[in-house]
Every structure is written in structure tokens, then in C-alpha cells.
Amino acid sequence: MFRPMILALAAMLAATPALAGGIATLEASGNGRNHTMDVFWLDPGTVRIDAPVEGSYSVMRDGTFYTVSTMGGSLMVLEMDDSMRDMAEGLGQAVGAELEKHRATSVESITATGATETVAGIKGxxxxxxxxxxxxxxxxxxxxxTDDPLVLELTRAMAATGAAVGEPDDPRNEALEQLGLGVLSSGSQFRIQAISGDTPPAELFELPAPPMSMQDMLRGHTTPGQQ
Structure with a gap:
């Protein structure tokens, strides 16, 4: 569900100092629908993305990506391991032409138009x-x-999630890195609705149960703490 979102943001990685933490609400489009999601971060390796589906969210801790959801009344925490990456790659190959439209192989130019726009109270x-x-x-x-430090923090935090789920490097990263800019909006694909430098509570990033691998799930196994 979040693949287009993560691809779009990972493509807009910009250089920034160490993260101080923050909270943002994002609007994104995918599969012909618009949806919003909340993003919380403490540092580049500690990010949480709350899904539009109630009770579902993703957490990245120490560079590892987890998804948390409820299935059949049971709480499930899945770790993004090699088997999940292989599955995602297989799905990507099945719809390869569509995904290739989102993958950049080169960047020809990034040109200022001279226009400005205020997004989430920040002028860009x-x-x-x-x-x-x-x-x-x-x-x-x-x-x-924008070169706003908070937007740079969000851009890097979201880009880090792309790396954690195995997304390939994108040449747009280096281009924006050289400019030192973060993304307020990207066409109709992505837009920041609200953003603040409030530090989210650390417990938001705790896993509610021990994680399972994809192989565990396919075997029908549950982990302690899952009912």
C-alpha cells in the first residue's frame, strides 16, 4: 500500500544534519485514491508510519522495517527480512512495467521556476x-x-524507510542532496499537510509483540504475546 509513497519520498532524499525528531501528516495518492498518514521519527533509524487502515502501522528500528497489523483477531508483527524482500521483488517483476515508470535511471535537470508556494505553513x-x-x-x-531543517528531517526519515525495505538507489537522491533541499510536495503524489518539531514519545516505536518472519507466517506460527 505504501510502496508508491515510499518510492516517491526515497527519490527525494536530501542531506541534513542529525535528526531531532518530529511529527508530520502526509497526503499521498496511490491506486487511484488519496489517503493520509501520520509519520513519527526520532532519528534516521527510528521511524513510524501509521497506515490509513486503523490499527495498522509500520516501524523502522535500527534500520530494520516491521509491519504491525491484525489478522483474524490476532496481532501480527512481521519483520522485513530477505524472504519478504524476495517476495516484494517478485511482485515488482509481475507488474514491472508499471513500477519502472516510477524508477528513475537518470536526472537531466532540476530547475527553479521562480514561483513560490506555501505548504503546511512553510514557504517553498x-x-x-x-x-x-x-x-x-x-x-x-x-x-x-525547501531548505527548512524540519522538512529535511522528514525527507531523510522517509528515505531511510525506502532503504530498509530494499528499494534501489535513485539518481534523484544525489541531485537533491547537492541542492540541500527537502520535499514539501511532489505533483499530486505527495504533500505535507502538517509538520512539527515535537518529539514523539519513545513508546510509539516499541513493537507490541515479538516479530515473525514471513516463513513463520506461512507456516501458521504465532509468537509469544500474540493472541
């Missing part, structure tokens, strides 16, 4: 990003970028 500059996707098609995205 409008840029056009010209890039080539995995099918060889030239594309142009209109994005709103």
Missing part, C-alpha cells in the same frame, strides 16, 4: 525535475522544495 520554491524512467520515457515532475 517550485521546481521542475526532468528525469528518465525505467522504460526510457522522459518525465517532468513539478515539486515544491
Amino acid at each position: 520554491e517550485v521546481y521542475e525535475v526532468q528525469w528518465t524512467d525505467g522504460t526510457g520515457t522522459a518525465r517532468t515532475d513539478t515539486v515544491v522544495l
Whole structure:
């Protein structure tokens, strides 16, 4: 569900100092629908994304990505391990042409238009990003970028989740890294609705039960603490 979101944000990685933590509400589009999600972070390796589906969320701790959900009345914590990455890669191959439209192979230019736009109370500059996707098609995205430190923190935190789930490096990362800019919005795909520098409580990032692997789940196993 979050793959397009994570791809879009990972593509917009920018350099930033050490994270201080924060909270943001994001609006994203995917599968023809718009949805919102809340993001909490303490540092680059500690991020939580609350899903639009009540009771479902993802946590990244120490560079490892976990999904938390309820299935058949049972609480399930899945660790993103190699088997899950292989499964995700297999699904990606099944819909390869569509995913290739989101994967950049090169960036031709990032150009300021001279226009400005205020997003979530933060003034940003409008840029056009010209890039080539995995099918060889030239594309142009209109994005709103800023050097606001808090937005840079959010951008890096979300990009880190992309790396944790095994997303490949994107050439747009280095391009924006050189500019030192974070993303306020990217076309109709992503937009920050609200953002604050409030430090979220550490317990938000605790796992509610011991994690299972994909193989455990396929075998029908549960872990202690799961009912």
C-alpha cells in the first residue's frame, strides 16, 4: 500500500544534519485514491508510519522495517527480512512495467521556476525535475522544495524507510542532496499537510509483540504475546 509513497519520498532524499525528531501528516495518492498518514521519527533509524487502515502501522528500528497489523483477531508483527524482500521483488517483476515508470535511471535537470508556494505553513520554491524512467520515457515532475531543517528531517526519515525495505538507489537522491533541499510536495503524489518539531514519545516505536518472519507466517506460527 505504501510502496508508491515510499518510492516517491526515497527519490527525494536530501542531506541534513542529525535528526531531532518530529511529527508530520502526509497526503499521498496511490491506486487511484488519496489517503493520509501520520509519520513519527526520532532519528534516521527510528521511524513510524501509521497506515490509513486503523490499527495498522509500520516501524523502522535500527534500520530494520516491521509491519504491525491484525489478522483474524490476532496481532501480527512481521519483520522485513530477505524472504519478504524476495517476495516484494517478485511482485515488482509481475507488474514491472508499471513500477519502472516510477524508477528513475537518470536526472537531466532540476530547475527553479521562480514561483513560490506555501505548504503546511512553510514557504517553498517550485521546481521542475526532468528525469528518465525505467522504460526510457522522459518525465517532468513539478515539486515544491525547501531548505527548512524540519522538512529535511522528514525527507531523510522517509528515505531511510525506502532503504530498509530494499528499494534501489535513485539518481534523484544525489541531485537533491547537492541542492540541500527537502520535499514539501511532489505533483499530486505527495504533500505535507502538517509538520512539527515535537518529539514523539519513545513508546510509539516499541513493537507490541515479538516479530515473525514471513516463513513463520506461512507456516501458521504465532509468537509469544500474540493472541
